[in-house]
Amino acid sequence: MGVITDSRIAIGAVYPEPVLVSGHLNGLGIKEVGTRVNDIVNSIFSSIDAKPLEDTHAPGDYKVKVARNLLTKALTEIASGSVQYIKAPVKDELIKWEFRDGVEYVGGDLVRVRVNVNGQWIEDLVEPRLLLLDFLRRHGFREVRRGCDEGKCGACTVLVDGRAVKSCMVPVVRVSGHSVTTIRGGLSKGMELHPIQRAFLEEYAMQCGYCTHGFMMVTQDYLTNIDPTANDDLLKLSIKNICRCTGYINIIKAIKKAAKYLQS
Template identity: 65%
Template structure:
């Protein structure tokens, strides 16, 4: 499998969860939360689609591309990461990486200029610290950032 552009060999037991494999490889931004696929703290992009890595066995990801929150960055923060930072859409930060991955996938699959209600539906992860107000603001800001014309380099 390829994680954030780095080719990794999968060695270990066939029932090893992807979240555990990634953490053993040093990808600590992938958090272990509920172990049931409910909270979203372990969300990664698997071939560009958000998946909860606590619900995927690592061998199932062999031959696929995985991106973590660190892996979507370019020279700087990804627009979704920037929006979360600028809108203070975090508190303790435990859930932030999972939210960023879920929102990134969502905004890649819909028209970023979608209405507010549609954008609110993208907030499927759980946060134990905030009231989601700033998270929803960040989703809206990320949608604007992603739909803005890109400046030539």
């Protein structure tokens, strides 16, 4: 293997803006990167003059720790020769990538996906970059709301195979062959209120109503798969959606009441 003449490393989702660091690998042999990986990673993060972003997902120091571990792993794999990052993929190669679960490349810029939404299989030709959120709204599931488009607010939350997913962060090709549930298929059963809907209504937890779909879906995942008792500590760690009306007290009350209804 030869010597690295030009290097650039992009770090995203850690600082307020993506950070590009250049030149830290210049002049090093590929194998030499492996022997000096810790010094390289320390040098890269020491050179970044920005404060880590604090948000609902994780503390800033935790984000830096995860990014450091991922970069260490990536550089180690490159040095070992187990991963080839030398040749950058071109557009055609990206489009022809073998998607999981039977996504079919049909030519041009399109792939064929097949998704089970609320018990109904929907097949469509889409661009590989199409988000699950846009796929659902395209097919009439307007109850799935567009919010921040950054995976923070959770207004777009749906269930994929029973687990809460922010649909603005997931390409539809990743869920082809899987089951997607919106509030229409997961909670609404004719005129009868689901226990979660009933609790939200009784505790006035809806506020303006825009993000209510997402809150109810993440609550269903939480009470079904994580903690049916709505323990205070687990609740704070598990429900990460944002209410712009500042209605958290009533939402917490509703989640606790829903837990009691589901256990009775």
